[in-house]
Amino acid sequence: MTVTNIYKTPILTARETARYLRMHESTLDRWLATDDPLVHSVTPERRGWPRVPFVGVIEAYVLRALRELRMPMRDIRAAAAIAREEFDDPYALARQRIATDGVAVFVRLADEQLVHASSGQLAIREVLEEHLRYIEWDSEGGAQRLRLKQFPEFADVIIDPRFGWGSPVLGRSKVRVTDLVELWRAGEPIAGVAEEYDLDVNIVEDVLRFAA
Template identity: 75%
Template sequence: MAIDIYSTPLLTAREAARHLRMPESTLDNWLAASKSGDPLVHAVTPERRGWPRVPFVGVIEAYVLRALRDLGMPLADIRKAAEIVRAEFDDPYALASRRIATDGVAVFVRLADDSLVHARDSQGAFREVLDGCLRYIEWSSDGSAKRLRLPQYPSEADVVIDPRFGWGAPVLERNKVKVDDLVALWRAGESIKQVADEYDLTESAVEDVLRLAA
């Protein structure tokens, strides 16, 4: 089955929140429509109550929003930036674009001519803008997000969310094994060495995954 990153529900809100290391209640609030009718994080209608409703684009939006909030960016400024992107580029998925950036002090929008404006007052910006939180997102040639590397995992473990593998669950980039499957094998009684041998990983990589996911 082909996965559409905008419309195929991959994860429940609880699963997405766990993978992104954030409170489920916070993600639920972000998934709700604002007074303007546009949510910051998009969801789709689940087939049944309790079934997945967060598509891959929603995972990316939630990751970027959480990164901006962790840097202390006001939610009002983030909403304003999203409104500018929607108006300028007719793109409802503003937080899953490469148009929003921050220098750790303010939120900026990158316009079509690559100039920057402050989200709060639309004034031009000249300081160097750091796209640190975006470095974990790999982009497709059409500008859409392709995969997300989960920053909590060390590079040796290299865990990603890639909609092409694991149906949205985190997988090891090296062999596309789901993190949950690795944890399940260890919980079934296999030693760290046995798990490492089974999935062709180093023991330290297995330990890193278990420390964060078990």
Template identity: 50%
Template structure:
């Protein structure tokens, strides 16, 4: 793989393209995760990015010790830009929540010492930002969001309270305490705040313990016909199709390269409707 850049293009037998397409996913620490494009024509573009040094070191360490691949709390998986893209949050808001220039008052955790523009946000912090996004959509003011987050952390006695399973029960009561009215305008109608928060939190999966923390986040912009998740156990946190664990970026790249929806579906073991739904979301976001 490291010698891939020495050749303009490497021919691959057609029978191996599907297997190669699933193995060549690589993590780019600066931009969206990028993937080697493998088409039905059996070619692999020359440039294949190598995983960052910290990823290779942790992978080797975990293999020796038999531990899980990614630490949800401390491994920097996402850049602030990626958080903004995945959660559909304005980028300045993400930097504000991360405490850019004022780390003492940060609402979302980040890994210290990372170069600006590189991955600095762990998975748990991504979930924290998602919960704050829910409060933002409820039209809470910045001061109300900050007060609610601080109260939740104090009540649950953990700095990661926003990513705790208790947020879906006791946390909602705390959030409601910080609003003037428990009815919120959503679209053309008034809806109970509890109902709207429940709707947001159902996209989070938790571990089995009583005070369990988030293990998986489903991206709301993708429809039920093609659920897309972020699970730190797969693809270093890159969005993947829940059913097959295929990286979304790989699907979009192959379609963007000119392949038909049916060809992309065949390459990655997806249905026509799944590929179409994923590409439609990508086109709307472009």
């Protein structure tokens, strides 16, 4: 159940990615669709199958943080291009450096008025640092896992390509969120779902509330 290539192995559809990152699917489609995409994708094996690899999920997550600052699309594209050029890395948005040097780059862009954020520099730093703290990095500085902050912290719902083929799982048990939802939608009561997977009923209830 491990994804061995976070750059080439698709784990989510665009719709799933948008839903888990709480963004508009149409926005993500635009980021994926150009000749020079903001978010990397791969050709799906079949129409409607997953096309977003883990690195693309992280890129979309970082760019969504910029959208939260109400940055225009042209400015987001400029910020992504400059960050990639600055670090000489097409995957710069999914590297640990984006959490340190990258924040400084975005703040500098705002100061140079290449990127315009209505809330100013302080908001850029605060918003990006708040979002980036949910990413866990590996020893080589690549993104390793993303905690989905819309779920309660004690539930610890994560996207980690090492588990569940990249589908969101509970961090401690590695049970897929979709398995909980499907069992519940099949008619199993919440207590029964919790018992089936040996989970705390309160965790299951909260996960289902946010997932469904």
